[in-house]
Amino acid sequence: MKPTLLTLAALALVPLGGLLIAAQTTEEKATTRTIPADTEIQTTESGLKYSILTEGSGSEHPGYGDLVRVHYSGWLTDGTLFDSSVDRGEPAEFPLGGVIEGWNEGLQLMSPGARYKFTIPSKLAYGEAGSPPVIPANADLIFEVELIAIVARPLPFVAWDEARETVTLDNGVKYQVLKAGEGPPASEAKFVYTDFARYKADGKVALASTMTGMLITPPTFPQIKFYSELTKHMPAGSHLLVSVPKALDLNVTEDDNPGPTTLWQFKVHEAITCQTPEFQMPAAEELTTTASGLKYKVLREGCGKKPTVQSRCSVHYSGWLEDGTLFDSSYSRGNPATFGVTQVIAGWTEGLQLMTEGSKYTFVIPGNLGYAERGSPPKIGPNATLVFTVELIQTN
Secondary structure (H helix, E strand, C coil): CCCCCCCHHHHCCCCCCCCCCCCCCHHHHCCCCCCCCCCCCEECCCCCEEEEEECCCCCCCCCCCCEEEEEEEEEECCCCEEEEHHHHCCCEEEECCCCCHHHHHHHHHCCCCCEEEEEECHHHCCHHHCECCCECCCCCEEEEEEEEEEEECCCCCCCCCCCCCCEECCCCCEEEEEECCCCCEHHHCCEEEEEEEEECCCCCEEEEHHHHCCEECCCCCCCECCHHHHHHHCECCCEEEEEEEHHHECCCCCCCCCCCEEEEEEEEEEEECCCCCCCCCCCHHHCEECCCCCEEEEEECCCCCCCCCCCEEEEEEEEEECCCCEEEEHHHHCCCEEEEHHHCCHHHHHHHCCCCCCCEEEEEECHHHCCHHHCECCCECCCCCEEEEEEEEEEC
């Protein structure tokens, strides 16, 4: 699983060459799942064939850059099952534009609740390269896909308007304020939780936070030369429309933007200074309780990947006893903690899998999901209920 912090690799985005296919064991392949029969077969101009197995809600359709959640099974044309999220019992989440072209096109035909059969020619899949050792060269592929939900959409296009007040920076970048912010400037933060998008000349999304993850780490990025200067003008809560000279935008192609500038949006949800938060016990009615007894409150919802039991996570957190006594804080150390999802107390193992990258939760963890009867002397007594504020920075 690739990191979704905005890194050099993530910024050099082109449509990724393939759907991420999880390696399967022999036991996982031992399934009776078979290729569904076609209904009426329809063929698009690109050569993608599809059959509608179950109609969706019809209310909305995903577009390029949207983050979607799906269940799927994939076969070679000889009936060999090579991957199935259904058999793993865990839906897949990914952005359109980040998978094989047959999926990028086909999912845009669907609406939530729909189940389609896709027959994808090799040129819209893995082509001559294949995906060894599972998928041979020039292989046509068959998928059964259920669109569960559209999880997040990129910021909608807003046209540059000369009537708005425009600020021009020394490097030639111009911005217009769509919404003023009142928090600390992003340049003073350690992490910035933000939506961003870059648009093609026709207004369609070329790159977005839904495709790469929503956390950016200031102050500089070689692939966004204008970013470090712009952060000085981006207080938390602000929403900027930004016009960038093409020479400062290394992600752009002539196909995307033939003109002299590119258009971006940055919407700053929070500038995270990594200061230890104050203790706050949510009211009972603000908490959601799981079947195990874990209680949680969503302080901020993210838009990145969701951890699994196989994941490693990077988080910032503070932990208190019920009386407000602070017993641990990664904030005070100045560095996030990194660990495997199953390497922590049971309340964390469960709670982290509820979160997505960029989210911030309060957990109220009963003793049986914490340190139980043994406690963690000298700070945590037997069967102590623990209260945590947790920010999920990255999972991989």
